[in-house]
Amino acid sequence: MNRTLSIETVTKIGEEVLLKGWINARRNMGKIVFLDLRDRGGIVQLVGVSSQMDAESVERMKDVRHEWVVEVTGVVQERGEKQKNSNVPTGNVEVLIKELRVLSMAEPLPIDLEDDKVGLDIHLDHLPITLRAERWQDVFKVQETIIQSFREALAQEQFTEFQSPALVGGDAEGGSAVFKVDYFYNQKAYLATSPQLYKQIMTGVFERVFTTAKIFRAEKSATTRHLSEIVQMDFEMGFINDQYDVMAMLEKVIKHIVARVVEKHASVFAKRGVPLPLSGEKFPIFKLHEAQDILGAPHSDDLDPEQERAICEWAKKEKNSDFVFITHFPTKARAWYTYEEPSEAPLSRGFDLLFRGLEINSGAQRVHSYETLVEKIKSRGLDPEKFSFYLEAFKYGMPPHGGCSTGLERITARMLEIPNVKEAVLFPRDLNRIDLQLSPPENKQ
Amino acid sequence: MNRTLSIETVTKIGEEVLLKGWINARRNMGKIVFLDLRDRGGIVQLVGVSSQMDAESVERMKDVRHEWVVEVTGVVQERGEKQKNSNVPTGNVEVLIKELRVLSMAEPLPIDLEDDKVGLDIHLDHLPITLRAERWQDVFKVQETIIQSFREALAQEQFTEFQSPALVGGDAEGGSAVFKVDYFYNQKAYLATSPQLYKQIMTGVFERVFTTAKIFRAEKSATTRHLSEIVQMDFEMGFINDQYDVMAMLEKVIKHIVARVVEKHASVFAKRGVPLPLSGEKFPIFKLHEAQDILGAPHSDDLDPEQERAICEWAKKEKNSDFVFITHFPTKARAWYTYEEPSEAPLSRGFDLLFRGLEINSGAQRVHSYETLVEKIKSRGLDPEKFSFYLEAFKYGMPPHGGCSTGLERITARMLEIPNVKEAVLFPRDLNRIDLQLSPPENKQ
Numbered sequence: 001m002n003r004t005l006s007i008e009t010v011t012k013i014g015e016e017v018l019l020k021g022w023i024n025a026r027r028n029m030g031k032i033v034f035l036d037l038r039d040r041g042g043i044v045q046l047v048g049v050s051s052q053m054d055a056e057s058v059e060r061m062k063d064v065r066h067e068w069v070v071e072v073t074g075v076v077q078e079r080g081e082k083q084k085n086s087n088v089p090t091g092n093v094e095v096l097i098k099e100l101r102v103l104s105m106a107e108p109l110p111i112d113l114e115d116d117k118v119g120l121d122i123h124l125d126h127l128p129i130t131l132r133a134e135r136w137q138d139v140f141k142v143q144e145t146i147i148q149s150f151r152e153a154l155a156q157e158q159f160t161e162f163q164s165p166a167l168v169g170g171d172a173e174g175g176s177a178v179f180k181v182d183y184f185y186n187q188k189a190y191l192a193t194s195p196q197l198y199k200q201i202m203t204g205v206f207e208r209v210f211t212t213a214k215i216f217r218a219e220k221s222a223t224t225r226h227l228s229e230i231v232q233m234d235f236e237m238g239f240i241n242d243q244y245d246v247m248a249m250l251e252k253v254i255k256h257i258v259a260r261v262v263e264k265h266a267s268v269f270a271k272r273g274v275p276l277p278l279s280g281e282k283f284p285i286f287k288l289h290e291a292q293d294i295l296g297a298p299h300s301d302d303l304d305p306e307q308e309r310a311i312c313e314w315a316k317k318e319k320n321s322d323f324v325f326i327t328h329f330p331t332k333a334r335a336w337y338t339y340e341e342p343s344e345a346p347l348s349r350g351f352d353l354l355f356r357g358l359e360i361n362s363g364a365q366r367v368h369s370y371e372t373l374v375e376k377i378k379s380r381g382l383d384p385e386k387f388s389f390y391l392e393a394f395k396y397g398m399p400p401h402g403g404c405s406t407g408l409e410r411i412t413a414r415m416l417e418i419p420n421v422k423e424a425v426l427f428p429r430d431l432n433r434i435d436l437q438l439s440p441p442e443n444k445q
Numbered sequence: 446m447n448r449t450l451s452i453e454t455v456t457k458i459g460e461e462v463l464l465k466g467w468i469n470a471r472r473n474m475g476k477i478v479f480l481d482l483r484d485r486g487g488i489v490q491l492v493g494v495s496s497q498m499d500a501e502s503v504e505r506m507k508d509v510r511h512e513w514v515v516e517v518t519g520v521v522q523e524r525g526e527k528q529k530n531s532n533v534p535t536g537n538v539e540v541l542i543k544e545l546r547v548l549s550m551a552e553p554l555p556i557d558l559e560d561d562k563v564g565l566d567i568h569l570d571h572l573p574i575t576l577r578a579e580r581w582q583d584v585f586k587v588q589e590t591i592i593q594s595f596r597e598a599l600a601q602e603q604f605t606e607f608q609s610p611a612l613v614g615g616d617a618e619g620g621s622a623v624f625k626v627d628y629f630y631n632q633k634a635y636l637a638t639s640p641q642l643y644k645q646i647m648t649g650v651f652e653r654v655f656t657t658a659k660i661f662r663a664e665k666s667a668t669t670r671h672l673s674e675i676v677q678m679d680f681e682m683g684f685i686n687d688q689y690d691v692m693a694m695l696e697k698v699i700k701h702i703v704a705r706v707v708e709k710h711a712s713v714f715a716k717r718g719v720p721l722p723l724s725g726e727k728f729p730i731f732k733l734h735e736a737q738d739i740l741g742a743p744h745s746d747d748l749d750p751e752q753e754r755a756i757c758e759w760a761k762k763e764k765n766s767d768f769v770f771i772t773h774f775p776t777k778a779r780a781w782y783t784y785e786e787p788s789e790a791p792l793s794r795g796f797d798l799l800f801r802g803l804e805i806n807s808g809a810q811r812v813h814s815y816e817t818l819v820e821k822i823k824s825r826g827l828d829p830e831k832f833s834f835y836l837e838a839f840k841y842g843m844p845p846h847g848g849c850s851t852g853l854e855r856i857t858a859r860m861l862e863i864p865n866v867k868e869a870v871l872f873p874r875d876l877n878r879i880d881l882q883l884s885p886p887e888n889k890q
Contacts, residue, residue, distance in 0.1 A: 003684065020684045022842055039684075040603060040652035067842035103684075104813055106842035128838035131650045140650075144606045148596075158485060161589045163853070165872045166611060166659050167624075167674050169879040179612075180627045181636065183673075184665060184876050187883055191626065198872065205576045205585075207485035214611050214659055220629060228628075229612050239448065239465045239484075239548075368549055389880045393573035397467055397512035397551035408608070427610045427643065431629050434614040435834045438632055 001073070005041030009093050012076045019044070019072045019095060020103070022132070023064050033061060037072065037095075038132075045094040046072060057100040066113075067106035067129070073099040120420065124433060131426065138268040140426060143412045145261050147212055150233045150406075153256035157249065159235055160206040164195035164213040170386055177218035179228075191216035194405070196337070197390045199236040200366060203401045204393045210235040212408070220431060224420040227409060228429040236403030243339075243349040243365045246402040247285070247325055250353060250361060254323060255279050261415060274417045280321030283353070286311070287328040301333045309357035327351045336380045337373065339365040339402070349402070356414045363404020370394040446518070450486030454538050457521045464489070464517045464540060465548070467577070468509050478506060482517065482540075483577075490539040491517060502545040511558075512551035512574070518544040565865065569878060576871065583713040585871060588857045590706050592657055595678045595851075598701035602694065604680055605651040609640035609658040615831055622663035624673075636661035639850070641782070642835045644681040645811060648846045649838045655680040657853070665876060669865040672854060673874040681848030688784075688794040688810045691847040692730070692770055695798060695806060699768060700724050706860060719862045725766030728798070731756070732773040746778045754802035772796045781825045782818065784810040784847070794847070801859045808849020815839040 004017040021039035033048040050058045064070060074095040085091030111118060111126060113133040123130050130136060151161065167181065167189045183189035195213040202209040215232045235253070240246060258279045262269075269276050289299050291311045303311065303326065315324040331340045331348035339349040350364035367373045373394055377384045384391065413424040422428040432438055449462040466484035478493040495503045509515060519540040530536030556563060556571060558578040568575050575581060596606065612626065612634045628634035640658040647654040660677045680698070685691060703724045707714075714721050734744050736756045748756065748771065760769040776785045776793035784794040795809035812818045818839055822829045829836065858869040867873040877883055 020844070022844075040605075069842045069844045103844055104842045107840050109841060126837065128646045128649060128834065129841045131647075137650060140607065141605065143608075147608075148600070148606065151593075155593070160485075160586065161593065162585065162871060163588075163592075163676050165674060165874060165879075167661070167874050167879055169881055169883075179634075182625045183879070183883075184663075185883060189874075189879055201573045202576075202871075204573060205582060216612070218629075229610060231608050389573065392571065395552050396554060396574045397514045397549045399465070399467075399514045399548055426607060426647070429610060429612050429634075434610075434612055434628070434634055436614055438614075438628075438630060 006037060006039050006044035006090055007041035009044050009076045009095060010090055013078050013093060014076065016073065016075050016098070017095065019046075019074070021070070023066055023068045023070060026065060035064065035097075037070070042089055044090040046074065046097050047094050048097045048100070053097055054099060057097065060100050060102055061097075063105075064100070064102065065106065066109055067132075068102060069104035069106075071101045071103055072097055120422065121437075124422070124428065125437070127427065127435070135272070138265070138271070139412065139416060139418070139424060142261060142265050142268060142416060143408065143424065145264050146257055146412055146415070147231070147233065147408055149257045149260035150253060151210070151212065152260075153253040154208075154210045154235055157208065157252070159208040159210045159237070160202075162199075162202050162206070162209050162211050164192070164198045164211045164234075166192050166214055166216070168192045169389075177220070179216050179218045193217060195232065195234050196335075196405075197387075199234050199403060200337070200398070200401070201390060201393045203236045203238045203403075204396075204398050207238040207399070208235070209237075222431045224422070225410075226430060227421060227425060228431075231408035232405055233408055234403065234405045236401060238399040238401040240365060240400055240402050243327065243351055243363070243402055246363050246365065246404055247283075247327075247351055247353075250363065250404055251283050251323075254283075254353070254361075257411075268416070272416060277355075277415060278316060278320050278322045280315075280319050280323070282319075283321055283323045283325055284315045284319045285325040285327060288326055289328070291324075291326055301330050303354075305357075308354055308359065312354050312357045322356050324354045325351055326354065334364060336376045336382070337364075337366045339367050351404075353404075353406075355411065356417070358410065358414055360411045360414055361404050361406040363402065365400065365402035368394065368398040368400050370398075451482060451484050451489035451535055452486035454489050454521045454540060455535055458523050458538060459521065461518065461520050461543070462540065464491075464519070466515070468511055468513045468515060471510060480509065480542075482515070487534055489535040491519065491542050492539050493542045493545070498542055499544060502542065505545050505547055506542075508550075509545070509547065510551065511554055512577075513547060514549035514551075516546045516548055517542055565867065566882075569867070569873065570882070572872060572880070580717070583710070583716070584857065584861060584863070584869060587706060587710050587713060587861060588853065588869065590709050591702055591857055591860070592676070592678065592853055594702045594705035595698060596655070596657065597705075598698040599653075599655045599680055602653065602697070604653040604655045604682070605647075607644075607647050607651070607654050607656050609637070609643045609656045609679075611637050611659055611661070613637045614834075622665070624661050624663045638662060640677065640679050641780075641850075642832075644679055644848060645782070645843070645846070646835060646838045648681045648683045648848075649841075649843050652683040652844070653680070654682075667876045669867070670855075671875060672866060672870060673876075676853035677850050678853055679848065679850045681846060683844040683846040685810060685845055685847050688772065688796055688808070688847055691808050691810065691849055692728075692772075692796055692798075695808065695849055696728050696768075699728075699798070699806075702856075713861070717861060722800075722860060723761060723765050723767045725760075725764050725768070727764075728766055728768045728770055729760045729764045730770040730772060733771055734773070736769075736771055746775050748799075750802075753799055753804060757799050757802045767801050769799045770796055771799065779809060781821045781827070782809075782811045784812050796849075798849075798851075800856065801862070803855065803859055805856045805859055806849050806851040808847065810845065810847035813839065813843040813845050815843075 001018040021037045024036040024038035027034040035046040036043050048061050074097045179191040181189040212233050258277050315321050328347045329350045331346050334348050334350040341347045352359045353361035374384045409421050409424045413421045446463040466482045469481040469483035472479040480491040481488050493506050519542045624636040626634040657678050703722050740755050760766050773792045774795050776791050779793050779795040786792050797804045798806035819829045854866050854869045858866045
């Protein structure tokens with residue numbers, strides 16, 4: 001007999017089916033045992049009555065507990081009216097067990113998977129099992145939709161996907177702390193902190209490119225925002241007029257992501273009591289100083305976290321948008337490859353996209369002139385010689401271009417209003433943990 | 446005026462258009478200059494006649510050379526019958542230039558981009574420009590189709606995409622050489638050599654999962670097969686009967702990839718003189734010893750490279766398939782998590798998929814019993830304590846499952862019959878190179 005998924009039972013009333021999955025719950029009700037069976041289609045209720053089963057199945061039934069893996073033959077039946085549960089997709093049916101076989105046993109669980117008050121460290125210590133709980137599965141199904149719809153939106157706009165390297169020869173951007181790798185011949189390599197330089201090179205090849213690359217940050221800091229390993233979703237496009245072309249493309253991509261997430265996962269938001277993301281008519285765009293004027297804040301080189309939250313609240317109330325663009329940051333406050341706004345120097349063509357109070361994307365038009373780029377590198381005290389590979393693209397003709405970058409974990413967290421970004425990564429790496437807790441010397445004393 | 450892409454000119458005869466792109470070639474023919482303009486849509490011929498242009502454009506026209514980035518306003522016209530070139534998609538038209546503006550200049554190229562006899566090192570030294578040549582763009586457009594259709598095929602089969610970590614706490618598989626990373630608190634982390642253990646954990650969560658993850662191999666060897674950084678395309682599925690369920694899924698995925706590649710890139714194969722991949726009616730399946738019998742070779746624990754080639758030739762001739770499955774390798778010759786075939790021990794439920802003479806995929810049914818797995822780990826001299834995180838999934842109920850893994854670079858290379866896998870990676874990392882040539886101490890003496 002072919003396997004039936006739990007969700008498919010609703011169309012098979014009266015039929016004999018073969019189900020396979022995990023025991024998600026067990027309820028003993030006198031002579032009847034109710035089991036919830038979990039598979040990739042969801043959950044369905046099984047009913048065990050000794051008189052309906054063969055002797056071996058009756059014995060096995062006594063043993064099965066949470067997370068045992070079983071195979072069940074049974075008959076789908078409609079529940080009595082009073083037993084129907086409209087909150088569950090399979091709430092109208094149950095499966096009367098005829099035969100039950102055990103595929104894998106499970107030890108008694110060390111924690112209650114349904115308990116959503118479990119602390120973060122306990123959750124992370126037991127990821128291989130806590131991730132099985134529906135509320136965790138939900139987070140990573142939403143994350144899957146985000147990354148897949150990011151790619152989908154850009155493919156529709158003729159962007160070419162490329163694979164950006166993780167091992168790099170130097171800390172090219174000269175920015176955030178970088179992990180060192182023991183490479184061959186006693187040389188050091190580094191883990192990429194961004195696919196930036198490669199996506200610019202690739203813009204010289206395919207004009208429009210994107211990549212979903214792993215990047216690594218060795219910042220010694222233990223906040224709710226910090227991760228050592230991140231999935232970054234980047235695109236870069238050539239032949240733009242200015243940063244507004246990049247922002248228009250980004251808005252299109254984000255709206256596509258939001259539409260897909262809402263279409264597929266509205267029930268997840270309902271369950272968690274989180275409002276659906278609002279993308280309004282058009283994302284509001286403010287110059288940095290305009291945003292500060294609205295907030296009655298003094299002019300400065302960046303928004304502080306409190307201001308980021310306040311301008312997002314304003315945009316939500318006034319423009320029905322959870323997203324806000326901020327432009328015209330000072331050039332000196334942005335990466336060295338940022339294009340300066342000729343008529344408004346020292347302001348730049350960089351921008352940030354805020355989402356529910358937090359920056360989730362940063363982008364800009366980039367410098368495309370070889371000579372200007374060499375000057376910019378020198379002006380930050382960096383050595384152009386170290387950038388010779390990257391600079392070759394510019395020596396031989398680069399179009400005006402720009403792009404931007406979104407952290408997959410951060411947008412997932414903001415989407416579901418998860419306060420700690422570590423809960424939006426399957427296997428978070430940070431200062432204290434690579435799956436197992438590290439025992440830093442500091443803690444041992 | 447909106448930009449027109451080169452390929453769109455064929456539907457705009459008689460219209461004025463705005464084109465943007467790179468100069469791909471320049472031919473002076475007396476008073477007329479022909480320019481090939483390259484953009485993401487392909488190549489179109491521009492015609493420059495001084496009397497048709499403004500004075501400034503005439504001056505600029507004198508300067509423009511290969512890889513200059515320009516913006517051109519002109520009128521699309523049909524070519525004379527004798528000038529038509531049916532080998533080029535835009536071969537029926539040309540664009541008479543009215544205005545030409547320069548967006549970026551380029552220095553004279555250090556190498557001839559059209560020269561396909563350039564050595565590998567020269568190519569790699571100049572990747573930011575050599576990748577712009579059509580024959581290189583072709584390789585990476587095919588590669589994009591391979592990875593995207595891998596994901597597409599598995600999404601259709603209800604597999605969940607997940608992000609597997611690159612930083613790991615130990616050399617978990619105990620196999621190939623591993624790169625060390627300086628992590629926090631003077632501790633070492635490692636770069637993942639495979640997403641294997643994580644995709645098994647995730648099979649306990651979502652039943653069917655896939656990932657396209659970066660993996661890293663520190664093997665000190667400089668063959669045409671070796672890379673330090675690889676994109677691995679993995680899937681894993683629960684509730685299988687045996688390895689044949691995994692092989693059937695893999696065959697479906699590969700056939701989808703082949704169909705998409707042929708549909709989108711048949712012209713690339715034609716240009717390169719490479720036959721389209723044959724996927725036959727059904728991929729032939731041989732037990733290892735059966736394959737050796739067919740070849741008249743003595744029985745041994747694996748096929749050698751010559752035998753891999755020979756059995757593929759046999760399959761192509763007899764079964765019209767460039768793909769062949771080999772099964773029933775000895776358990777001791779496979780990874781420790783491989784399931785042993787109970788009735789045929791010491792043979793295992795592992796398999797390889799060969800494609801045009803080379804193994805491109807390796808897979809198996811895996812051990813799913815906690816106790817057996819702990820024994821297997823010990824039997825290879827490894828310490829189960831180091832696997833406690835992974836083993837937690839098994840302690841609490843894992844279904845029978847299996848999966849497999851394909852290197853993106855290797856399948857790309859075999860697809861296009863590229864002899865050296867380094868030519869199927871945009872930015873290959875190996876013993877001697879991370880973009881720039883390393884200068885290993887050995888070479889300095």
